[in-house]
Amino acid sequence: MKQKSIIPGILILFLFVSFVVVPTEKTTDTSPRKIPANVKAIIDRSCFGCHNTDSRNEDAKEDLDFKKFDTLTQFKMIGTYKKIGEMLEKQKMPPSKFLDRFPEKKLTDEETSVLMNWAKREAGALLKK
Numbered sequence: 034m035k036q037k038s039i040i041p042g043i044l045i046l047f048l049f050v051s052f053v054v055v056p057t058e059k060t061t062d063t064s065p066r067k068i069p070a071n072v073k074a075i076i077d078r079s080c081f082g083c084h085n086t087d088s089r090n091e092d093a094k095e096d097l098d099f100k101k102f103d104t105l106t107q108f109k110m111i112g113t114y115k116k117i118g119e120m121l122e123k124q125k126m127p128p129s130k131f132l133d134r135f136p137e138k139k140l141t142d143e144e145t146s147v148l149m150n151w152a153k154r155e156a157g158a159l160l161k162k
């Protein structure tokens with residue numbers, strides 16, 4: 034009898050873990066909302082490492098935190114999209130020192146234009162709101 038009474042406890046724990054713990058972990062994990070998969074893949078590889086809440090790069094995350102992106106005001110968001118476009122156009126991001134160490138993180142021309150078009154499109158959409 035005693036052993037049986039453990040089962041509901043385990044079930045409740047399982048339900049708690051699957052419905053409460055796991056989903057909250059997922060939401061903090063996903064960077065911005067509605068980023069198309071191809072754009073997100075590029076950001077994850079070449080930008081996210083420095084530009085996220087847990088990054089040790091204080092300057093980088095202060096300027097741009099992809100995890101907190103959707104908490105920005107509309108005004109700041111537009112500004113950030115513009116900055117992203119600027120940095121890419123001037124080839125300032127990812128920083129060249131970083132690329133010396135991790136050449137595989139360098140953006141191809143194709144990837145640069147995918148990111149730039151995305152940033153332009155999103156800024157434009159917000160401006161129309």
Ligand code: HEC
Pocket residue numbers: 076079080081082083084090092093096097113116117118120126127128131140
């Ligand atoms: C090695 C770490 C690192 C990586 C990778 C990186 N950045 Fe940065 N980023 C920084 C740092 C540090 C700053 C702040 C200092 C500066 O402006 O140079 C910054 C600043 C920025 C800014 C703000 C610039 C401004 O003037 O306000 C933008 C926008 C940006 N990064 C976009 C990107 C994008 C897009 C990528 C990916 C293509 C990227 N970063 C990859 C380190 C990084």
